[in-house]
Amino acid sequence: MIHILEDNTIDMDKLEITDIIDIELLQRFQDNFAVGINCASVTVDKNGKPVTKPSSYTKFCDRFVHSTKKGDDRCAASHNRMGEEAARTGKPYVGFCHAGLIDFAAPIIVEGKLLGTVLGGQMLTEKPDRQTYIQIGNEIDVNAEAMADAAEQVKITQMKNIEAAADVLFIIANSFAKNGFNEIKLKTLSKRLSNNFMQVSASIEELSASAADISAQQEQLNESISEVGAITDEINSILDAIKNIANQTKMLGLNASIEAARAGEVGKGFAVVASEIKKLSENSKETANEIAKLTNTIQESVKGTMKNSQSTLETTKEQSKAMEEVNMNIQDSVHIADQLDNMVDNMR
Secondary structure, eight states: OOOBOTTSOBOTTTOOHHHHSOHHHHHHHHHHHHHHHTOEEEEEETTSOBSSOOBSOOHIIIIIGGGSHHHHHHHHHHHHHHHHHHHHHTSOEEEEOTTSOEEEEEEEEETTEEEEEEEEEEEBSSOOOHHHHHHHHHHTTSOHHHHHHHHTTSOBOOHHHHHHHHHHHHHHHHHHHHHHHHHHHHHHHHHHHHHHHHHHHHHHHHHHHHHHHHHHHHHHHHHHHHHHHHHHHHHHHHHHHHHHHHHHHHHHHHHHHHHHHHHGGGGHHHHHHHHHHHHHHHHHHHHHHHHHHHHHHHHHHHHHHHHHHHHHHHHHHHHHHHHHHHHHHHHHHHHHHHHHHHHHHHHO
């Protein structure tokens, strides 16, 4: 089963040959190859367990060697020995099996890891020595004479042909494996790409929503600032009224002083009141002027704030628009990643 590590790489220790090779396709190729070359063949996983059905097994092996537990065990040990040697060298191994036939083992290796082995052979390079096979038959508890007869029916071919057959199986099986492994890597990468884009898209959507909220809040702020400006206008209107009252009060105090002077000794007390009224009007006017200066300062500040706020609002809207465009591009990339994933599926 395919297992992805935390660094998003494939766990090669858990990868099986069945994860990367179409076994049905391998079986078809193995069967046709065995018939064409007139040799036997079977593919096993990294633990020696068959993943294909035997192709073109000889009568010698099928009816005699594998008919007893002793024969089966010796055959398994022979296959393991040849498979280990092929894995060690990283190339096909050709040699004699326990029963005296020539077999070969072609390792299936991906990124330095042995995932399986194509076993084949059951051939001879010269006429068999009958006594040797009678002895082997007795060792594995089968009809020794019949086994020797079966050995004489085994195909005799040149060693170079056996080595060439092993090499062909090695090349084809490893091509299947590497193509399948690359498909898995491509599929894994496309899924990672799609997931990453989806995460980025979600983040962009959140930022876009935040930008929209900021725009709305900025507009509310602008309205509030406008209200402050309106209030300062009202304050200025009130200050103008205060100034008018102060002027009128001043005139009233001046007239009162004149009338007090005419009244002579009787109007002295009233003259003091008139003088205080005059001072009050002057103080009121000065206070109104100070307030007017402050309101003017506030208005200038409001105008500056409004200008900056409007600029910020426009920038926020531009950012929101840009994020929407980025999100559209990301969604398009997700679509491409999905298409890539489908292409990988269709390649199988």
